[in-house]
Amino acid sequence: MTSTFDNAYGSLPDLQGRHSMISALLGSDRSALLVTVSFILCVLTVPKYRFFEVLPFASYPLFLTGAAKLPARLIIRQLLKLSPFILFMASANLFFDRIAALSILGFGVTGGMLSAGVIVAKTFISAAALLTLTSAIPFHRICRALLSFHVPEVLVTQLMLVYRYGTVLQEEARSMQKARDLRSFRGKGRSIRATAPLIGSLLLRSTGRAERIYRAMIARGFQGNMSGRLKEKLTASDLIVTSLWTAGFITLRILF
Numbered sequence: 001m002t003s004t005f006d007n008a009y010g011s012l013p014d015l016q017g018r019h020s021m022i023s024a025l026l027g028s029d030r031s032a033l034l035v036t037v038s039f040i041l042c043v044l045t046v047p048k049y050r051f052f053e054v055l056p057f058a059s060y061p062l063f064l065t066g067a068a069k070l071p072a073r074l075i076i077r078q079l080l081k082l083s084p085f086i087l088f089m090a091s092a093n094l095f096f097d098r099i100a101a102l103s104i105l106g107f108g109v110t111g112g113m114l115s116a117g118v119i120v121a122k123t124f125i126s127a128a129a130l131l132t133l134t135s136a137i138p139f140h141r142i143c144r145a146l147l148s149f150h151v152p153e154v155l156v157t158q159l160m161l162v163y164r165y166g167t168v169l170q171e172e173a174r175s176m177q178k179a180r181d182l183r184s185f186r187g188k189g190r191s192i193r194a195t196a197p198l199i200g201s202l203l204l205r206s207t208g209r210a211e212r213i214y215r216a217m218i219a220r221g222f223q224g225n226m227s228g229r230l231k232e233k234l235t236a237s238d239l240i241v242t243s244l245w246t247a248g249f250i251t252l253r254i255l256f
Helices: 005-011 014-028 029-044 055-067 072-096 111-136 139-150 153-184 190-219 238-256
Strands: 100-104 106-112
Touching: 014 029, 014 055, 014 111, 029 055, 029 111, 029 139, 029 238, 055 072, 055 111, 055 238, 072 111, 106 111, 111 139, 139 153, 153 190
Parallel strands: none
Antiparallel strands: 100 106
């Protein structure tokens, strides 16, 4: 029987193979984070009206996806989930910047259209790079790498707990939705007035579930942090790998 993890991201050997490929390209987990940050910073430096200068940066997540044999459909699915928020964020530019910037085949393109397109392209490309990184490197290794950059351990522990037990809220919501559907008939019981109390009940049930999980963790020796290893420091190889990739991003920025 395959687990949910196997269905979504492949088996454990597949994940190990992807991580080894990412390590061969980006070095350690620490340098991989630094390379991703430098990539996003280079993407953000593109001016707001230079739409075609953003597109070449899409080669980076595409290259990593193909090299590590990541499931592209899952990354696209996550990007589609973000698309309503991205489009809503960029749509304001269409109304505030109506000055004609150029004309294509007689069709006037305003500055708002160009800047909105740049915002959408920047966000999609940056999010794709982050999703590629988190799909190839286990999340607990990313959190361990964050400790190397002196990120507060309390914050890292919170990230790990949210990642690990974030499905608790989804399970409670699904069970309550299923119970409501079984008790509803011809649309009754699905109004806003009936849904509002369910949100409060969901909060109470999730809080109680979290309290039971916390007590179980305390009984098993949890002492407030989940990092059992010493903090690793940046090495010379990490800096060299980061410098090489950053030089490549800057070259791409200058050429295009």
